[in-house]
Amino acid sequence: MPETRSFLSVDEAQAPFFVGIDLGGTNIKVGLVDDLGRTLSWLSIPTVVEKGAEHAAHRMGEAVHQAIREAGLKPDDIAGVGLGSPGGMDIPSGMLTTVINLTGWDNFPICDRVSHHCGMPVTFENDANAAAYGEYWVGSGRDFQSMVLLTLGTGVGCGIIIGDLVVQGAHSHGGEAGHIIIDFDEDARMCGCGQRGHLEAYASATAVVQRAHEILDAGRPSSLSRRIAEGTELTPKLIADEAEAGDALSVEIIADTARYIGIGAVNMMHTIDPDAVLLGGAMTFGGEDSELGRRFLAQVRDVVLRLARPIPAQKTVIDFAILGGDAGYIGAAGVARLEYRKQVRP
Numbered sequence: 001m002p003e004t005r006s007f008l009s010v011d012e013a014q015a016p017f018f019v020g021i022d023l024g025g026t027n028i029k030v031g032l033v034d035d036l037g038r039t040l041s042w043l044s045i046p047t048v049v050e051k052g053a054e055h056a057a058h059r060m061g062e063a064v065h066q067a068i069r070e071a072g073l074k075p076d077d078i079a080g081v082g083l084g085s086p087g088g089m090d091i092p093s094g095m096l097t098t099v100i101n102l103t104g105w106d107n108f109p110i111c112d113r114v115s116h117h118c119g120m121p122v123t124f125e126n127d128a129n130a131a132a133y134g135e136y137w138v139g140s141g142r143d144f145q146s147m148v149l150l151t152l153g154t155g156v157g158c159g160i161i162i163g164d165l166v167v168q169g170a171h172s173h174g175g176e177a178g179h180i181i182i183d184f185d186e187d188a189r190m191c192g193c194g195q196r197g198h199l200e201a202y203a204s205a206t207a208v209v210q211r212a213h214e215i216l217d218a219g220r221p222s223s224l225s226r227r228i229a230e231g232t233e234l235t236p237k238l239i240a241d242e243a244e245a246g247d248a249l250s251v252e253i254i255a256d257t258a259r260y261i262g263i264g265a266v267n268m269m270h271t272i273d274p275d276a277v278l279l280g281g282a283m284t285f286g287g288e289d290s291e292l293g294r295r296f297l298a299q300v301r302d303v304v305l306r307l308a309r310p311i312p313a314q315k316t317v318i319d320f321a322i323l324g325g326d327a328g329y330i331g332a333a334g335v336a337r338l339e340y341r342k343q344v345r346p
Helices: 052-072 110-118 127-138 205-217 223-229 235-246 248-272 291-307 312-316 324-344
Strands: 017-022 028-032 040-048 076-086 121-127 144-154 157-164 276-280 317-320
Touching: 017 052, 017 127, 017 324, 028 052, 028 324, 040 052, 040 324, 052 076, 052 110, 076 110, 076 127, 076 157, 076 324, 110 121, 121 127, 121 324, 127 144, 127 276, 127 324, 144 248, 144 317, 157 248, 205 223, 205 235, 205 248, 223 235, 235 248, 235 291, 248 276, 248 291, 248 312, 276 291, 291 312, 291 317
Parallel strands: 017 076, 076 121, 144 276, 276 317
Antiparallel strands: 017 028, 028 040, 144 157
């Protein structure tokens, strides 16, 4: 969704109502949605990581109440709050365990503390799982019974939804497709987690930039070198811009990225056999709105057709997610809705 939003009025909305919190390393997005996943209010506040987890939990509680006020509702109108968070976690106990981009927040009972500060029950979920549920509920996955969402950004996130079930796993590590092994050589690329050969080490934005630097340092001619010399930072966006301008190396880097993503998609298809594999996140090279993004998607589909078993290859939908940065808070609200429905309809 665009940053300029139009909101549903209370009169148009369908109760019950849910608030979703999307916790990120830079910003916290909070949105209030109705029972059909339509947004009534939304706000974003800085995370301010250095002030600590308790401070953030307090501000999340305040933001929940602000969203309720802005929607024209009262706290008693809210059936539940959902929180999607990055990092290692113990979902049943509501604990953050280790969080790379939230320094100093390790071993924090975030679910209980946010619940304390907002005065409402909070359902806890991995942020990629929450985003996947958002797409499943009201996004690109709304017509499917099962789907995988791969989020392409600084890392490679993943969420798996099967028949309204968010796959969390026995140890809160379900759906970690960014860490499936696609290269088992001893000199395979190093992932940010400290292990080699993971999908994230090849197909994340971090990996794309690293691969480009290595090729340029080896002397490969490219317009990227001129742009870097002019002071432009090497990013996936710059690579996309130069690919659109016809730079052969940039085109090759994006094609290689599509190959790696296609391999990851096939691994998920052979494991789960979902209706769809959706691609989201900040690094979709323009997505459906650009020729480059559409070509990137076509390249991923080509890899799937070549490598997947015949029936999944033909029947699994490979497409872009559509909710963008709103998937997290919508999905977090959606998992709170799931918990509410379990309680009222056992």
